[in-house]
Amino acid sequence: MAEALLPTERRRLVSLLSPAYLWLLVAVFLPLSAMLFFSFLTGLPQDDPDWGVTLANYGKFFQNPTYPALLWKSLKLGLWVTGFCILIGYPCALVLAKSIKGRAREALFLMVILPFWSNSLVRIFSWAIVLRGNGVLERTLNFLLPFDVRLNLMFTREAVVIGLVHSYLPYVILTSYLALQAIDDDLIDAARSMGASKLTILRRLLLPLSLPGLLAGAVLVFVPVVGSFMEPRILGGRLGTYYGTVIEDQFVAVYNWPLGAALSFILLAVVLLILALTSPVLKRART
Amino acid sequence: MSRVEVSNVTMEFGQTTALDDVSIAFEDGGFFALLGPSGSGKTTLLRTIAGFYFPKSGTIRIGDRNVESVPVEKRDIGMMFQNYALFPNMSVADNIGFGLRVRKVPAAEEKKRISEALDLVQLGALANRRPSQLSGGQRQRVALARAIVTNPKVLLLDEPLSALDKTLRVDMQIELKRIQREVGITTIFVTHDQEEALTLSDRIGILRNGRIVQAGPPREVYDRPVDEFTAGFLGEANWLSASLLEDLTLPAQVDGHRFGTRPEALRISADTPDAGQNAVRGQVRQRIFAGAMATCLIDVGGSQWKLIARDRDIPELPGDGQVWVSWSPEDTLVVRA
Numbered sequence: 001m002a003e004a005l006l007p008t009e010r011r012r013l014v015s016l017l018s019p020a021y022l023w024l025l026v027a028v029f030l031p032l033s034a035m036l037f038f039s040f041l042t043g044l045p046q047d048d049p050d051w052g053v054t055l056a057n058y059g060k061f062f063q064n065p066t067y068p069a070l071l072w073k074s075l076k077l078g079l080w081v082t083g084f085c086i087l088i089g090y091p092c093a094l095v096l097a098k099s100i101k102g103r104a105r106e107a108l109f110l111m112v113i114l115p116f117w118s119n120s121l122v123r124i125f126s127w128a129i130v131l132r133g134n135g136v137l138e139r140t141l142n143f144l145l146p147f148d149v150r151l152n153l154m155f156t157r158e159a160v161v162i163g164l165v166h167s168y169l170p171y172v173i174l175t176s177y178l179a180l181q182a183i184d185d186d187l188i189d190a191a192r193s194m195g196a197s198k199l200t201i202l203r204r205l206l207l208p209l210s211l212p213g214l215l216a217g218a219v220l221v222f223v224p225v226v227g228s229f230m231e232p233r234i235l236g237g238r239l240g241t242y243y244g245t246v247i248e249d250q251f252v253a254v255y256n257w258p259l260g261a262a263l264s265f266i267l268l269a270v271v272l273l274i275l276a277l278t279s280p281v282l283k284r285a286r287t
Numbered sequence: 288m289s290r291v292e293v294s295n296v297t298m299e300f301g302q303t304t305a306l307d308d309v310s311i312a313f314e315d316g317g318f319f320a321l322l323g324p325s326g327s328g329k330t331t332l333l334r335t336i337a338g339f340y341f342p343k344s345g346t347i348r349i350g351d352r353n354v355e356s357v358p359v360e361k362r363d364i365g366m367m368f369q370n371y372a373l374f375p376n377m378s379v380a381d382n383i384g385f386g387l388r389v390r391k392v393p394a395a396e397e398k399k400r401i402s403e404a405l406d407l408v409q410l411g412a413l414a415n416r417r418p419s420q421l422s423g424g425q426r427q428r429v430a431l432a433r434a435i436v437t438n439p440k441v442l443l444l445d446e447p448l449s450a451l452d453k454t455l456r457v458d459m460q461i462e463l464k465r466i467q468r469e470v471g472i473t474t475i476f477v478t479h480d481q482e483e484a485l486t487l488s489d490r491i492g493i494l495r496n497g498r499i500v501q502a503g504p505p506r507e508v509y510d511r512p513v514d515e516f517t518a519g520f521l522g523e524a525n526w527l528s529a530s531l532l533e534d535l536t537l538p539a540q541v542d543g544h545r546f547g548t549r550p551e552a553l554r555i556s557a558d559t560p561d562a563g564q565n566a567v568r569g570q571v572r573q574r575i576f577a578g579a580m581a582t583c584l585i586d587v588g589g590s591q592w593k594l595i596a597r598d599r600d601i602p603e604l605p606g607d608g609q610v611w612v613s614w615s616p617e618d619t620l621v622v623r624a
Binding site for chain 1: 360390
C-alpha cells in the first residue's frame with residue numbers, strides 16, 4: 001500500500017499522523033522509559049548519591065511469594081469482574097441494539113454512560129455508603145423484608161467486585177452494542193424464516209458476529225482491573241490488598257520507586273503475555 | 288408446496304393502514320408477482336404472509352393450516368431478502384445447511400441436500416467459500432438455495448433481483464424461473480419493476496394504498512387494466528379526450544369509462560387509414576430514433592401521445608407533420624373513469 005502513494009499524499013499522511021504520534025511519544029513513551037530505567041536502579045538518583053544498576057527489584061518478585069500470590073489474586077479479580085461485566089453488559093447491549101428503538105434507547109444509553117461522568121472517588125465512596133453495615137442497602141432490605149438481614153458487604157472481596165463492575169460495565173456495553181448494532185436485522189429475519197429459535201440465533205449468529213466487540217470490551221475491563229488500587233483500598237479495607245495497591249504503596253507510602261516500577265513492568269509483561277496467548281482465539285473469532 | 292390464501296387481511300402500523308381488507312389467493316405451484324409503487328403495501332403483504340407481522344384482522348392459510356397467529360419460525364416458509372442476508376460468519380454450505388440443522392436433519396441427509404441445492408443453483412464448486420468471496424449473482428444463488436433447501440411450503444422473494452445490474456438481472460430472471468419450475472414451489476415475489484413482474488410471473492397482483500387493485504395473468508392485466516393507475520403502472524398509455532370519441536369504434540359505453548391505447552398498438556400514416564380502424568388526426572412533434580425502435584411524440588387534440596414502433600415501419604412523414612394515428616378497435620384500453 002505505502003509504495004503506491006504519491007509523494008504529496010505521503011506528506012499529507014505524515015502531517016495528519018505526526019501530532020498524535022508526537023503526543024504519544026511525549027506522554028507515554030518517555031515516562032514509561034523513565035520508569036523502565038528506574039526499575040533497574042538501587043535507588044532514585046535525586047535521593048541516593050550512590051545509586052547503581054541492579055536486577056534485584058525484579059528478583060524480589062520471585063523471592064518473596066507474596067508478590068506472585070497477590071498478582072494471582074489480582075488476575076482472579078480481573079476474571080471475576082470481567083465475567084460479571086459480560087454477564088450483565090452483553091444482554092443489556094443486546095436489548096439496546098436489537099429491541100429498543102428511538103427515544104427510549106437514548107435515555108437508557110444515558111444511564112449506561114452516567115458512571116463515566118461522575119468522579120471515580122465520589123462513585124466509590126457512594127458505594128461505601130450503600131454497602132457498609134447498617135448502610136443504605138441493609139436498611140432498605142430490612143425495611144422491605146420481615147426478617148433481619150446482616151450483609152456486612154463492606155470490606156469484603158464482593159464489595160471490591162461490585163465497585164469495579166460498576167465502574168467498568170459501560171466498556172462492555174458500549175463495545176458490544178456497537179458490534180451488535182452493525183449486524184443487519186435482515187440476518188435475524190432470515191434465520192427466523194428458516195425456523196431458528198431466539199436461542200439458536202443468539203448462539204450461531206449474534207454471538208459469533210459480535211464476539212470481536214465483546215472481546216474488545218473484555219480486554220478494556222480486564223487490563224485496568226488487574227492493576228486497580230482505588231476500589232480495592234476503599235471498598236476492600238483490610239482485605240483489599242491487591243497487586244495494584246502494593247505498587248501504589250511503593251510509590252506513595254514506602255517511597256521505593258524502583259520496586260514499584262519493577263512490579264509494574266512485571267504486571268505489564270504478564271498482561272501482554274495473556275493477550276498474546278488469547279490473540280489466536282480473537283483472530284479466529286473475527287473471520 | 289401449498290396454496291396460500293389471504294382473506295380480508297387488515298394491517299395497521301400505529302395510525303397508518305398498511306393493508307386494507309386484502310383478499311388474494313396464490314395457487315399451488317404458481318409464480319405470483321406483487322407489484323406496486325413504494326408504500327403500496329406489497330412488502331407488508333409479503334412479510335405478513337411470512338409471519339413477521341400479525342394482521343389486525345383476517346385470515347391467512349398456507350396449505351390447510353390457518354397461520355395468521357403463527358410466528359415466522361413455525362410457518363415453514365422460505366424467504367429471500369433484497370440484500371440476500373447471507374450469514375457472513377458461515378461458509379456457503381453452512382449457510383444453506385442452517386435451516387436443515389435447525390430442523391435436526393441427520394448429518395448425512397443434510398450433506399446430500401446441501402449438495403443437491405448447490406447443484407440446482409450451479410454453485411457446486413463454491414461450497415466452502417465465504418459470502419464475502421462471492422459475486423452479487425453468486426450470493427443471489429446461495430440465498431435462493433438456502434431458501435428452498437428445507438422444502439418449504441411457499442417461497443417468498445422480497446425484491447430479489449433489484450441489487451443486480453441489468454444484464455445479470457436478466458440472466459437471473461431466466462434462472463429463477465427455471466429453478467421455480469424445476470422445484471414446483473408456490474412462489475410469491477415482490478417487485479417494483481413492472482417488466483420483471485411481466486417476465487417472470489404467471490399471475491400478477493397490483494397493489495396501491497394497501498389494496499389489491501387488480502390481479503390476473505400478466506397479459507390480461509397489461510391488455511385489460513381496470514383503471515388508469517394500473518394502465519400507467521404496467522406500461523405507458525395514451526388517453527383519448529372526450530371530443531375525439533365520436534367517430535371511433537369503442538368496445539364499451541362511453542359513460543363511466545375512459546379510453547386509451549398502448550404506444551405500441553398505434554400506427555402512423557400520411558394517408559387515410561383503412562376503414563374499420565380507429566383513427567385520429569395528429570401533429571408529429573418529435574421523432575426519436577433509437578436503433579431498431581423509434582418513438583414519436585404526437586399532439587392529438589391537445590394532448591401529447593406517444594407511439595412506439597419499429598423504425599422501419601414508420602413512413603416518411605409529410606413536411607407539415609400532419610398524420611393519421613390509427614389502431615385496431617380491439618386494442619383500445621377501457622378503464623373505469
